[in-house]
Amino acid sequence: MATDSADKNSATAAAILPLVGGAGNISSVAHCMTRLRLGLRDRSLVQDEALKALPAVMGVVDDDTYQIVLGPGTVARVTPEFEALVAAAAASAPGTAARTAPGSSPAAAEELAAHGAAIKAARKAKNSTPFKLFLRRIANIFVPLIPALIGCGIIAGLGGLLTNLGMLPTVVPALTATASGFMSLIAVFVGYNTAKEFGGTPILGGAVAAIIVFPGVANIEAFGQKLSPGQGGVLGALAAAVLAVYVEKWCRGGTSQAKRWGRVPQSLDVLVTPTLTVLVSGLVTIFGLMFVAGAVSTAIGDFADWLLANGGAGAGFVLGGLFLPLVMLGLHQALIPIHTTLIEQQGFTVLLPILAMAGAGQVGAAAAVYLRLPHNASIRSTIKSALPAGFLGVGEPLIYGVSLPLGRPFVTACVGGAFGGGFVGLFNMLGDKVGSTAIGPSGWALFPLLNGNRGLGETIAVYAGGLLVGYGVGFLATYWFGFTKPMLEELNVAATAKDPTPPTKEPTPVSP
Template identity: 65%
Template sequence: MADPRTIARQAVDALGGRANITDVENCITRLRVTVGSLDRVDESGLRAIDGVLGVVMDDTVQIVLGPGLVNEVADAMAAQAGADGIRPGSPERTDAAGLHARGEQIRGARKRRNQTPVKAFLRRIANIFLPLIPALIACGIIAGLNGVLTNFVTRGWAPWAAPVTPVLAAVASGFMTLIAVFVGMNAAKEFGGTPILGGAVAAIIPFAGVAKVTIAGEKLAPGQGGVIGALLAAILAAYLERWARRWAPRSLSMLVVPTFVVLVAGVLTIFPLMTLSGWLAQGIGDLANGLLQHGGALAGLVLAGLFLPLVMLGLHQALIPIHTTLIEQAGYTVLLPILAMAGAGQVGAAIALYVRLKHNAGIRSTIRSALPAGFLGVGEPLIYGVTLPLGRPFITACVGGAFGGMFVGLLNQLGTTVGSTAIGPSGWALFPLTNGSRGIGAAIAVYAGGLLVGYVVGFLATYFFGLSKAELRRLNDEGMDAESERTSAERV
């Protein structure tokens, strides 16, 4: 098992040394490292580190490690990046070097195309919500457990749980009640303001007292606008703060700037922003639900089929505000289980390649190491290490995911809504978070059915159409040649 400290030490060296690292953060699966110069980063060296599942070069260097390990490596790297005595490691290169090299070329071209203002803005929005994912997952699982116990109590199967369910409900709901505050703090920080001021302005949204405010004859509702309103309010506060600091006298800035920011941004939040963001949030909910109710199968096909390219670009995190809004409204997001089908298609495609390339030990070794993460919803190792460099298997993987999404979308259209009570995990890791209109049991069954469809279609599409006869022969011949060379070297 890979040692977090060893991974951190080798990663610091491959990232250009401690002097090149300016910030280290992590989400549920990825380590996100801000570096001074991307030119000093040894991407191949990062990929070769034992325990690293994939690398995405963007405005930050994203190192895919998987759940659990990423937290330990983040802590170790944060310590080692500022420590003396870090020496270059000597990680062993992985197999299937040709595929890795091709994947690196694709990532390099994608990185150059990806530096646009719109995509940079979306990444900033994603950075606001990433730190919230662990709490969202924890509260989602607790909410699911509480739902099961509540159902047992209602049916008389577990009377002992009656006093337990209110406690679990409070634990699960407390964070979601005040999520606007945390969004506000993170948004203010991301846009150059003071986090506590962003939180103070965003706290107006869940405040019960806004129910006494009347606009155009209608009273505001606490929580109106949700995380979208909090996001807009905090961004406004950050810009107002930066502007105020330019003109406020230095001797009075401690008093003038915070008061000005909270007062002006707070009033603007109460009047236009809560109303406008409330309309926007309601529109998102109506659109998502209407899309699946009236065109569920087609919608699922398109959404799941296009999600892998979004993951490839590293922009899938920009969907977090939409998922969070749906969770606020209904208790779960109906989009995440459908999008998770993209990973199922990827797994099916990888298994088909494993079967077809029986003489290519390098590619088969890469697939074996990446499949466990793929089953748990971490798709980058299979994308960048296997399917994308080969070309056509990436498309057949998307086809598998599309059919899995179509299955889940069709069941939504027929009345069995399937959603996730939190965001972050997918694959098998999403099972504890599933819920829907007909209860947890039905939701789990539909989600499992979608995964199975994605696996099977991804496998069949890749097995029969993923590789041309010439390419299949070439890859197997290369594998046999490599094995022959290795055997000869061992004899010598």
């Protein structure tokens, strides 16, 4: 069985490689929770439709990297196989061989896919602003940490469950240590990734960030206050590592200011540059950044608690309803440091379960589209293949393949997410905090990571209730308000090879 799985992953990697232009067209390979992320030398060599036709591929996203959606678990197994193929063929010429997709999709599905691709292309063009490029860098720093956050979060949940049940008391401390070790040093990993992302020496970024979690900072007093280990958290580590990169670049002549004032002689670089980088950045971190970042981190935690304690259903309604548009615009990446800060402070983030309701609204909307278009086998086939991933929190195939190109169902999906978020937010206001011990998963995949201030059973019940509300409202809103009469007349038809019946006028997406 394991051999069959390995063969399947290897076959998937082998099928993908020629469709992205071959090994010579690959400049970088990475993966996140659900996507294989590729740096490409020539985008024109990619065969999008043939890629989408592969059984293992749920969709593609053309962003700063070319992203192939494979789903959780699968992507972590396909990526090493893909990397091995690229390495083995590194000396060969860029491949341009095409692979023909097995058959052609009916016209209606092709219309939606083309429309979805156009929306993604337009979004990509708008996402090249300095602010959004900065958010992508933030995502590149934190996304590699997600697997460890998930693993440690599940172990922490298991330890809490055993404690509540009074079982295996001698094992619980070991589970606690296993789950908490990474979180106690997460600032170091953030510093390492930050320096790497901003073009510095990663280990120097980690060294400066390590100051924040060093127990000895408790002996340091400044401005009438004593520092505490961990003060400033991931935000302090992020700022400290960025500062370290600029100091390092200054020493090595990487900035115009360095060229003006001089740089460290090359013969002394190996001794002087690391020393100055750690010394200058370390002192600024101790006597400045830890205080500032600590205040910001505390304010984030206090504001999240205040918002849900006082805003309750209203705050959850707004957050759940706006998350899909934030994802579409790429602005959701700004929330990653906030989630991480809340997990670091409180052990869980109360925002993620609410935002996950957007995916529930999307699933409900897709189910309604399926029922409203009984004669359009192509769109129904797309929905059937994408719904299982949608239940597990992978929403890209449904968003870009169905709801967003259609327009109105995207808005009604947001309505479903809003009501689901309002449900979870209401219980937060009533004192039942529902949080996640890690970021990344959503939908049903979030159940093992749930935590809160009440019993685990009650926390799971509230989250499950929110999902049911999101599914139900998303379905009803889409079923009754997701289509105009002309849209139904154009889309609710059978497409055949001889008489394809695509929409006479491409549906225009409604701006959220």
